[in-house]
Amino acid sequence: MSNDTNMRRRRRPGENAGRSGRRSPRTPPADSPSAIYGFHAVSEALKNPERKIHRLVATANALNRLKGLVPDMEWPEPSTTREMDKLLGSDTVHQGVALFCDPLAEPELSDCIGADMIVALDQVTDPHNVGAVLRSAAAFGATFLIMTDRHSPPETGVLAKTASGALEHVAIVRVRNLSNALEELRDAGFHLLGLDGEAADALGDEPVPKPAVLVLGAEGKGLREKTAATCDRLVRLPTRPPIASLNVSNAAAIALYEAGRSERR
Incomplete structure (x- = not known):
């Protein structure tokens, strides 16, 4: 794993390191290609060094579970289920966690x-x-x-x-x-x-x-x-x-x- 990747993965998800004062991009809607939700989907994505992560949103319970599976990361402040429902849509079965990231590069x-x-x-x-x-x-x-x-x-x-x-x-x-x-x-x-x-x-x-x-x-x-x-x-x-x-x-x-x-x- 390169040094750049290590630095990125220790950074708080969603933080624009070295660019204070710039507004982070608007969070895409839940049905966009860059929104991943569900505990297993998000935990595996967080462990994948090929993922370019923009923002992690999770409830306190979900964060506690993630911390045991994905070491060496800084974590955001927890969100409430109501906040996540508002962000993703009330009919989205998000299991208390969502990750906004770039799609993976597709091979030939x-x-x-x-x-x-x-x-x-x-x-x-x-x-x-x-x-x-x-x-x-x-x-x-x-x-x-x-x-x-x-x-x-x-x-x-x-x-x-x-x-x-x-x-x-x-x-x-x-x-x-x-x-x-x-x-x-x-x-x-x-x-x-x-x-x-x-x-x-x-x-x-x-x-x-x-x-x-x-x-x-x-x-x-x-x-x-x-x-x-x-x-x-x-x-x-x-x-x-x-x-x-x-x-x-x-x-x-x-x-x-x-x-x-x-x-x-």
């Missing part, structure tokens, strides 16, 4: 080379689903999440809270064309495994070669035709009637677990 597709497991989402637009997929990816060892520039959610507070800290550990890569990106990864040695409810083969019938990209489509639509055609193999989850389909985030968790389990067999 070439940075994925060397990864063991990657998740790719084909036009999954719901930030709750994407956040939950990020959480499963972090839990089961996937280090990158690929999405398209269009038809995918930005890094918002909703996404970060649902990811429960995983946003700091799984890098999001945005590409213009998903099929082209998958072909580049295949050329680099990745096996492309697509999840399709109509596939003949079930997940788990054969081991998953590594490195691999697990490709999932949006709920209802599933994988687009070109995306499915780009995959090396299509598999389905071995579900049973009367409920034969799962939410995309649940499907991702099961597929990631099975991919890791097949490697251990």
